[in-house]
Each structure stands twice: as C-alpha cells, then as structure tokens.
Amino acid sequence: MSTDLVWLALLMAAVTYPSRALPLLAPGIERLPAPVLAYLRLIGPGCLAALAAVNAVIVKDATGRPAIHLGIEIVAVLLCVAVVIWRRDRLLLGLVAGIGLVIVVRAAGLG
Amino acid sequence: MTGKSEVGDEQRASAARRRLLVNGAGLSVTAAGFALVYGVAARQAGFSFLETMAMSTLVLAGGSQFAAVGFVTQGVPWIAIVGFTALLNARHLLYSAALAPFFQDRPRIERAAMAHALTDETFALSIAEARDLGRGDRRGYWLAAAMVCVPWIGVTALGSLGGQFVPDPRALALDVVFPAAMAGLAAGFISGRRELVAAIGGALIAVAAGLMLDPSIGIVAGGLGGPALAMLVPTTVRATPTDPMSVPQSGP
Numbered sequence: 001m002s003t004d005l006v007w008l009a010l011l012m013a014a015v016t017y018p019s020r021a022l023p024l025l026a027p028g029i030e031r032l033p034a035p036v037l038a039y040l041r042l043i044g045p046g047c048l049a050a051l052a053a054v055n056a057v058i059v060k061d062a063t064g065r066p067a068i069h070l071g072i073e074i075v076a077v078l079l080c081v082a083v084v085i086w087r088r089d090r091l092l093l094g095l096v097a098g099i100g101l102v103i104v105v106r107a108a109g110l111g
Numbered sequence: 112m113t114g115k116s117e118v119g120d121e122q123r124a125s126a127a128r129r130r131l132l133v134n135g136a137g138l139s140v141t142a143a144g145f146a147l148v149y150g151v152a153a154r155q156a157g158f159s160f161l162e163t164m165a166m167s168t169l170v171l172a173g174g175s176q177f178a179a180v181g182f183v184t185q186g187v188p189w190i191a192i193v194g195f196t197a198l199l200n201a202r203h204l205l206y207s208a209a210l211a212p213f214f215q216d217r218p219r220i221e222r223a224a225m226a227h228a229l230t231d232e233t234f235a236l237s238i239a240e241a242r243d244l245g246r247g248d249r250r251g252y253w254l255a256a257a258m259v260c261v262p263w264i265g266v267t268a269l270g271s272l273g274g275q276f277v278p279d280p281r282a283l284a285l286d287v288v289f290p291a292a293m294a295g296l297a298a299g300f301i302s303g304r305r306e307l308v309a310a311i312g313g314a315l316i317a318v319a320a321g322l323m324l325d326p327s328i329g330i331v332a333g334g335l336g337g338p339a340l341a342m343l344v345p346t347t348v349r350a351t352p353t354d355p356m357s358v359p360q361s362g363p
Contacts, residue, residue, distance in 0.1 A: 005162035008189055012179065013169035015197035021226035023208035029215060035342070042338035043209040044238045045300035046313035047202065050333025051231060052294035053314035054326045056287075066322050066329075073287050080291035084298045091295045095137040098291040102284040 052077055072105045127243045128251050131236050134296070135258040138232045141288040142173075143262035144280050149176055150270020156184045160271050167267040171230060171260060174327070175199045199327040205334045206234035213247030221249070228256035230263075231289075235296045242300060305341040313337025 023029060032040075056077045059069040076098035083094035146167065153163040158180070166176045175196040182192045206229055214222055236255035241247050280286050297310045316336040321329025 001161055002157075002159040003161055005158055005183065006165040008179065008183070008192065009162065009165035009169045011189065011193045012166070012175060012196040013171075015193055016170060016172055016175070016200040016203065017227065019197075019201050019204040020207050020229045021223060023204065023211045024214065024222045024226050024229075025219060026211065029208075029211040032212075037212065039338050039342055040209050040212065042305060042309040042341045043205050043334060044242065045297045045306045045310040046337030046341070047205050047209070047330070047334035048235055048293045048297035048300070049310035049314040049337065050317035050330045051235075052290040052297060053333065054317050054321045054329050055290035055293070057318055058321045058326050058329070066324075066326055068318070068322060073290065076284075076287045077291045077294045080295045081298045084295040085301075088299075091134040091292065091299070092136060094295045095288060095291055098287055099284040102287045106281070106284070 072102050072110070076102045124244060124248055124251070127240050127248065128254060130243065131240045131251055131255055132258070134239065134292075135232070135236050135255060137288050138236070138292050139258045139262050141285050141292070142232065142259050143266040144283065144285040145173055146263045146266035147270040148280060149173065149180070150267040150272075152177070152180050153267075154271050156180045158183070158271075160268075163271040164264070164268060167264050170196070171227065171263070172196075172200050172203075173230075173263070202231075202327070202331050202334060203229055203234075205331070206231075206238075209238060210234065210241070210247070210252075213241045214249065214252070216247070217249055225249075225252060225256070228253075228260050230256075230259055231293070232259040235293060239296050239299055304344050307341075308344050309337045309341035311337070312340035316340075 056074045057068055057070060058066050061067040079101055080091075080094035080098040083097050084091055087093055149167070150163055153166065153176075154160075158166070166179065170176055170179075178195060178199065179192055182195070207226060210229070214225065217225070233252070233256045236258070237248075237252045240251040240255070244251075300306050301310060313333040313336065315333075317329040317333025319329070320332035320336075324332075
C-alpha cells in the first residue's frame with residue numbers, strides 16, 4: 001500500500017493547524033481592548049455570511065476561473081434565512097424548506 | 112454562584128446542546144455525503160486507503176482535501192499544494208480568534224486539541240451555542256466537532272473502500288445544505304444593526320473578492336471586511352454581563 005501521500009497530508013496539516021490553534025492558545029486574549037473584542041464578536045456573522053455567499057453564488061467555469069452563478073441555490077439559501085428569521089432558531093426547518101425547493105426544481109429540470 | 116443558579120445554568124446549557132444537535136443534524140448528513148464523494152474521488156485519483164484517511168484525519172478540511180486530489184492528479188508540485196492549503200485554510204484563524212475568549216478557562220492541552228477539530232461547521236455550531244449561552248461550553252464544542260468530524264472521517268473510509276454506489280450529491284441537493292446552514296446560522300446572530308451589517312457586508316465583500324481573486328480569498332476578505340464595516344455602525348443592543356466577549360455598547 002502506498003504511503004507517499006501521507007507525507008503530503010502531514011505537510012498540509014502542518015500549515016493548517018497554526019491558523020486553527022494560535023488564537024485559541026494565545027494567552028490573555030480575553031484581556032484585549034474592548035473594540036478588538038467587539039470586532040471578534042462580529043466575526044461570527046461576517047464569516048458565516050461570507051461562507052454562505054461564496055458557496056451559493058460563485059462557481060468555477062471551464063477554465064477554472066471564478067464566475068457568478070445566480071440559480072436556485074441562492075433562492076434556497078434566502079428561503080432558509082427567511083424561515084430562521086420567521087421561526088427563530090429553527091435551522092433544520094429552514095434547511096428542509098431550502099433542500100425541498102431545490103430537489104423539486106431540479107427534478108422538474110429547471111435548476 | 113449559588114446552587115440554584117448553577118442548576119439553571121446547566122439547564123440552559125442542556126437546552127442549548129439540544130438545539131445544537133438539531134441544528135447540526137443537516138450538517139452531519141452533508142459532511143457524510145461529501146466524505147463519501149471525497150473517498151471515492153481520492154481512490155479514483157490513485158490515493159491508497161491509508162493516504163485517503165491520512166488526509167481526512169490530519170488535514171480535516173474538505174475544500175483543501177478535494178483540491179489536493181485534483182492537484183495530485185495533475186502532477187502539481189507538493190510545495191504549491193501546501194502553499195495553496197495554507198491560503199485556503201487561513202480562514203480558520205478568524206474562527207479561532209472568535210472562539211478564543213470563550214474557552215480561555217480550559218486547559219492549554221484541551222484548547223490545542225479543540226483547534227484540530229475546528230472546521231467551518233464546528234465553528235458555526237459552537238459560536239451559535241456560545242451566543243445562546245453567553246459563555247463557552249466545552250461539551251457543546253466537542254459535540255459540534257463530533258457531529259462533523261466523525262461522519263467526515265468514518266464515511267471517507269466507506270467511500271475509499273467501496274463507494275461505487277455513490278449517489279450524486281446534487282441530486283439530493285446536498286450541495287445546498289452547507290451554504291443554507293451557514294446563512295441560517297448567520298441569521299441567528301442578527302440582534303442589532305452591527306451584526307446585520309457584518310453579515311451583509313461580509314457576504315458582499317466575499318462575493319466581490321471571490322470573483323476578482325479566488326473564492327477562498329473572498330471568504331477571508333468577507334470575514335475580515337464585514338465586521339470592520341460593522342464597527343462603524345452604532346449598536347442597538349446592550350451586552351449581557353455574562354458574555355465574555357461583551358463590551359460596553361453605545362446607544363443608537
């Protein structure tokens with residue numbers, strides 16, 4: 001059994017782990033100035049929305065370049081958000097609504 | 112803290128963990144679906160079982176694992192693959208920084224272990240739970256990590272060993288679960304104008320930067336830029352005294 005790529009996995013892990021660990025292991029992060037803590041508090045919604053938007057509307061074209069794609073996926077994402085706002089903290093309900101919409105639209109050959 | 116308030120706090124924590132379990136169910140299914148596809152893709156690209164599993168357990172980052180499969184197939188040099196991985200996974204720095212104030216009371220060795228399990232989904236579920244509770248919850252964090260990492264690693268093995276009957280994730284709309292879950296969890300954060308601007312600004316900046324440069328750079332740009340934009344906005348909610356990340360807020 002080949003094991004060459006285990007070394008590649010180790011190298012990839014070695015460059016990934018520091019970004020995961022450094023702030024968590026930094027001493028006294030809770031004593032940062034108030035504006036910095038306020039900024040960190042906003043990273044949650046900022047990052048999650050960025051992840052959602054990029055995954056919902058950006059695709060790679062045939063040449064590998066990023067391109068915008070406005071399809072049923074972004075409608076499903078917005079539907080999920082609407083359900084979560086309407087029924088606070090009912091993410092699963094929002095996901096079921098969004099997935100259901102996409103399955104129906106794709107099955108109809110429209111998505 | 113009195114015994115009565117400790118009981119109340121533990122009840123709130125239990126309720127928050129139940130919500131985390133429900134919210135994380137869709138993400139677990141998605142992780143399993145994509146792990147199956149990853150396992151099959153890696154085997155088809157010539158990865159051995161051991162190599163495929165090493166990627167899923169050591170790197171534990173789906174995007175860079177899929178990219179590595181493509182790069183290895185095309186004969187891209189390892190140095191380029193490692194460099195791309197560092198760039199793609201730099202967003203974890205933001206997640207770690209956002210979670211750090213909630214877990215400063217945990218032993219360093221536990222925080223070091225927590226860091227390894229810090230994925231997009233672990234972050235999303237645990238930061239939402241911390242927001243609910245106004246404090247960090249180590250059991251909730253490990254629950255979130257297990258809901259993502261166990262299916263990811265376990266189903267990678269299934270895909271690598273015998274995934275010839277893999278369904279198309281698009282046919283099951285699994286490709287929509289991740290962005291929808293991220294957006295839904297982001298919506299749960301909106302308690303004032305600042306959070307709203309951070310979310311909308313983050314999304315717009317991410318798409319713009321993602322189109323101009325690369326989607327992975329877009330995520331980092333949105334994650335940094337949205338909150339920066341939001342800091343210019345006066346807040347509308349008051350901080351709770353138990354929130355370790357709370358700061359005195361100005362009125363509207």
